[in-house]
Amino acid sequence: MLSICIWHALVGALGLYLVPKQNISLIRLVAVVTALFGLIFSIYLYLSYDQTINQLQFIEKLPWIGGINAEYFLAVDGISVSLILLTCLTTLIICLMGGSLVRQNLRDYLAIFLIMQSMVIGVFCAQDALLFFLFWEGSLIPMYLCIGIWGSKNRSFAARKFFIYTFLGSTLLLIAVLFLGIKAQSFNLANIAGLSLDLDTQLWLFGAFLLAFAIKVPMFPVHTWLPDAHTEAPTGGSVLLAALLLKVGAYGFVRFSLPITPDASQYMAIPMIVLSLIAIVYVGFIALAQSDMKRLIAYSSVAHMGFVTLGMFGIYLIPKELAVMTFSGAMIQMIAHAFGSGAMFLAFGMMYERLKTRNIDDMGGVATIMPYLASFFVVFSMANIGVPGTSGFIGELLILVSFLKHQPWISAIAGLTLIISASYTLWMVRRVFYGPVNPNMPLAYDVTTHETGVLSIFVACIFLLGLYPKPLGDLLLTSSETVIASALHSKTGAKS
Amino acid sequence: MNWLALTPEYALIGGLLINIVICAIKDSGRLVHQAFGLSLAVAWLLCVFDVQAVQAAGLLITESMRALQAIVLLAAGLFWYLSQNQMLDHLYRPSNILLIQSSLIGLIMLMIAQDLLNIYIALELMSLPLYAMAAIRIWDKASLEGALKYFVTGAMASALLLLGFALLYAITGSIDLGTIGLALKEKAGIKLFSPDMWMLLGGLSVAFMVAGCSFKLGLFPFHSWMPDVYQSARIDVVLWVATLPKIAIAVMMLKLIIATSSFIMYWQSMLLLVGLVSVAFGNLMALAQNNYRRLMAYSSIAHMGFFALAMYVMSPEGMAGGLFYMLVYILMSFITLGVILHVDRSEFFEIGQMRALMSVPQMAVVLMAGIFSLAGIPPFAGFMAKLSIFSSLIQVNNVGVAIAGILLSVIALGYYLKMVKMMYFKEEETPVIAIRAGRISMLMLFGLTLCLLYIGILPNQLMVLTQAVVSQNLFL
Incomplete structure (x- = not known):
């Protein structure tokens, strides 16, 4: 079942190459049908996922590499299911929009996104560390090509920076995975988590994981590839990067760092929280200073992902009941961020298509020309700021509240984000959409019906998640408890 | 018989x-x-x-x-x-x-071949025609220079190897690898020499054998022939030199190492040095190259360095991993050099002209797969090859070398990504370079790419084969 979920997109991508290059409408149809199939299938997966049982479900296990006992082992828990839903939804949106935003090599463009969908879902399903790594790296080449081929002017630099950063991060991850796999005689994540390791080894492994995942999330000192990649990537690439690839990094923390190296995570919790707070506050200020609209959204992305890491490592500083709250907050923030940043990137892509500029100073009064697009964008901005009623609110609220009693200083600093993110987002909205119309702007038409439809999907998700987050919360709850239990369970005690 | x-x-x-x-x-x-x-x-x-x-x-x-x-x-x-x-x-x-x-x-x-004499004769039969082949474009001075370097260094390597064999014969009294292995285990020849002398002769013998093998594979201090031959010899000769003889040499090394496993520490110290330096040197030098074939020569030095690291492990898994790496490397070389086979006047083919390959898009895709595989990115076979080496290194608790190796391999991204960039990310006019690609050769290259993917995703069969080769040669 999970195999279908992973591989259908790859089959669809191969199917695209059976269609002649000139037949654009058929190409779009094949891509959209594949993505739609994925979404329907993942909804089916969600409905048949039993939320009352606290264990991995839909298990598939086949021997893979005999010599080192690696297996083709797939299974999901609540966190994976929610992220798979997100993945399928995002790919569908990209495929729906693909045709109107990209003119050349449409077939390759859509194929690349379908391949990436396969790889990302694979990451969320893999329960074998080596398989996880294979899927993790699998999205590297498609994204590199996506930025490099369809990106804007400085694309080759951005693509190379993205590739080298990510690859450098994953080298040590590979060594750590091999080390653990050989030690445990199996790459099964549960077996690996069952190893008892002393603190030094754990710290070493934690460092290797941290490098890989922190680059992908990205966390504060290694975030610099993201603004470049986002700015230069085509719209679909930016959306996918913000909505999915960043989540892959955070998901790595959940699957690797917390259960495998719990003591090291505890030991490093304060530094991690400090880095997260720096990301939230300092990067927020950087966003304030941007004049490139896409860059601004990218920095705001970094700041919001800071909340996710804050929530994940915050569990070590507060009592267990609250830990579940902050952890689910982090997970919800992960999903919500996709709807905030991803949607903003998409809406911006549509604007860019018409205005051909990213510079905020070149714009002004866009709302007068394109009132509908402007209203959509404002809704997305609200979600990004975290206005109550939108998706961005829930996650941040859960995290801030859970720290309030025991670690008020964290809440105080993280709470600054409400001011900072409101400042940079609203200031940008004011400069771009309101005020007098900038005479240098080309004449442009408002959103088409097709685009309205696509943007409405995002709007619906934002409000659905903002007003009625219970289904998502329920889905995440038991799995979060499991992760926290293993994250708080010291492994050094039982020295072997 | x-x-x-x-x-x-x-x-x-x-x-x-x-x-x-x-x-x-x-x-x-x-x-x-x-x-x-x-x-x-x-x-x-x-x-x-x-x-x-x-x-x-x-x-x-x-x-x-x-x-x-x-x-x-x-x-x-x-x-x-x-x-x-x-x-x-x-x-x-x-x-x-x-x-x-x-x-x-x-x-x-x-x-x-299973005794020193047969090994030497077969080795020379394999190498001597290549010296002549490298010089076959006699009107080209560069080609002759490369061929002469190849011949002189190759002859010296053969001489060193022979000297190593002679010393081995001196301390064991046999040319059969099985007997040599036994004699070394039992220290049979030790009464003829003092123990120190015996160790010294054994160490020297191993040193000469490492040097000889390094020449033939093109490892760091003995690599000087590679760039010249790669750049200026006839392209099919390059394809041959770069691929098949290396498997045979890998097998030979395997047998020599197994036979002289009593001197494991000499092999290890030398292979580690040669391997790490080759990876670093090959990758750094390749960064500075503009000529496609020259670049491939330096990249080959780096890859042979990885092979030496696999041999350094000395465990059966490590040797099988090394052989696996070699097979995969040869597959990749067939793709990267096989594509250039179809380019006119390829000795002048520069990285900057790689956009020309886009005139045959299938060719560019095949080459891109080959390049990513060389860089060791999944899902291509190059990743599995690196994986097998690193896992065998970690199996013997040598995490440090594994980390050094993998970090050095990041350097290689610099030039591999440059090549992909030149093919795909440029928008300039396509330089006019004639590319002749027949339908069947195109299909063959495509088939090789599929092999690359297949091994990259399901490496089991080939791994089992290499393990069998190693275990069936463990005659001791």
Whole structure:
């Protein structure tokens, strides 16, 4: 079942190459049908996922590499299911929009996104560390090509920076995975988590994981590839990067760092929280200073992902009941961020298509020309700021509240984000959409019906998640408890 | 000794003899070429269907080795088809095909040779024709320079290897690898020398063997012939030199290491040094190259460095991993050099002109897969090859070397990504460079790319084969 979920997109991508290059409408149809199939299938997966049982479900296990006992082992828990839903939804949106935003090599463009969908879902399903790594790296080449081929002017630099950063991060991850796999005689994540390791080894492994995942999330000192990649990537690439690839990094923390190296995570919790707070506050200020609209959204992305890491490592500083709250907050923030940043990137892509500029100073009064697009964008901005009623609110609220009693200083600093993110987002909205119309702007038409439809999907998700987050919360709850239990369970005690 | 066990070798030798006769009677390149192809096909069939395990008269034929030879012959068949334009070029006498044929015979013999004499003879039979082949473009000074370097260093390597063999014979009194292994274990020759002297001679012998093998593989301090030969020799000769002989040398190294495993610390210290320095040097030098073929030479040095690191592990897993790496590397070389085979005047082909490959988009895709595989990015086979090396390094608790190796391999991204960028990310006018790609050679390259993906995702079969080769050679 999970195999279908992973591989259908790859089959669809191969199917695209059976269609002649000139037949654009058929190409779009094949891509959209594949993505739609994925979404329907993942909804089916969600409905048949039993939320009352606290264990991995839909298990598939086949021997893979005999010599080192690696297996083709797939299974999901609540966190994976929610992220798979997100993945399928995002790919569908990209495929729906693909045709109107990209003119050349449409077939390759859509194929690349379908391949990436396969790889990302694979990451969320893999329960074998080596398989996880294979899927993790699998999205590297498609994204590199996506930025490099369809990106804007400085694309080759951005693509190379993205590739080298990510690859450098994953080298040590590979060594750590091999080390653990050989030690445990199996790459099964549960077996690996069952190893008892002393603190030094754990710290070493934690460092290797941290490098890989922190680059992908990205966390504060290694975030610099993201603004470049986002700015230069085509719209679909930016959306996918913000909505999915960043989540892959955070998901790595959940699957690797917390259960495998719990003591090291505890030991490093304060530094991690400090880095997260720096990301939230300092990067927020950087966003304030941007004049490139896409860059601004990218920095705001970094700041919001800071909340996710804050929530994940915050569990070590507060009592267990609250830990579940902050952890689910982090997970919800992960999903919500996709709807905030991803949607903003998409809406911006549509604007860019018409205005051909990213510079905020070149714009002004866009709302007068394109009132509908402007209203959509404002809704997305609200979600990004975290206005109550939108998706961005829930996650941040859960995290801030859970720290309030025991670690008020964290809440105080993280709470600054409400001011900072409101400042940079609203200031940008004011400069771009309101005020007098900038005479240098080309004449442009408002959103088409097709685009309205696509943007409405995002709007619906934002409000659905903002007003009625219970289904998502329920889905995440038991799995979060499991992760926290293993994250708080010291492994050094039982020295072997 | 069952002489009928050697049928594949007979087929190849028969092919060579027939071709000599053909060359004497009628100067027809096409006929010679076809006879070569026929002998290859017969030898391949015999290798697959007429396997008889034999251990006698300085030979060791095992099922797994025959399977490996079948792979080699298949690759030779691929080479035979892909490079027919070059081999049949009217500029050359048809007898140039004979050289490749005799090199192939040496290569196949080397894989089953089991005593020092047979090894040496087979090795020379394999290498000597290549020196001549490297010089076949006699009107080109650069080509002659490369060939001369190749010949002089290669001859020196052979001499060193022979000296190593001689010392081994001196302290064990045998040329048979099995007997040598036993004699070294029991320190049989130790009464002839003082223990210190015995160790010293053994160490020297290993040192000479490492140096000889390093020459043949093109490892760091002995690499100087590689860039020149790669750049200026005829392209099909480069394809040959870069690929098949390396498998035979890997097998030879494997056998020598197993036989002299009593001197494991000498092998290890030298291979570690040579391996790490080669990876670093090859990658750094490749960063500075503009010429495509020269760059591939330096990248080859780096890859051979990884092979040396695999051999450094000295565990059966490590050696099997090394052989696996070599096979995958050869597959990748077939792609990266096979594409250039179709480019006109490829000795001047620069990285900056790679956009020209986009005039045949399938070619560019194939080459991109090859490049990513060389860089070791999943899902291509290059990743599995690196994985097998690192996992065997970690298995013997050598995490430090694994980390050093993997970090050094990040440097390689610099030039591999540059090549992809030149192909795909540029928007300038396509430079006019003639690319002739036949339908069948295109299909072959595509098939190789599929192999690359297949091994990258399901490496089990090939891994099992290499493990069998190693374990069936563990005769001690």
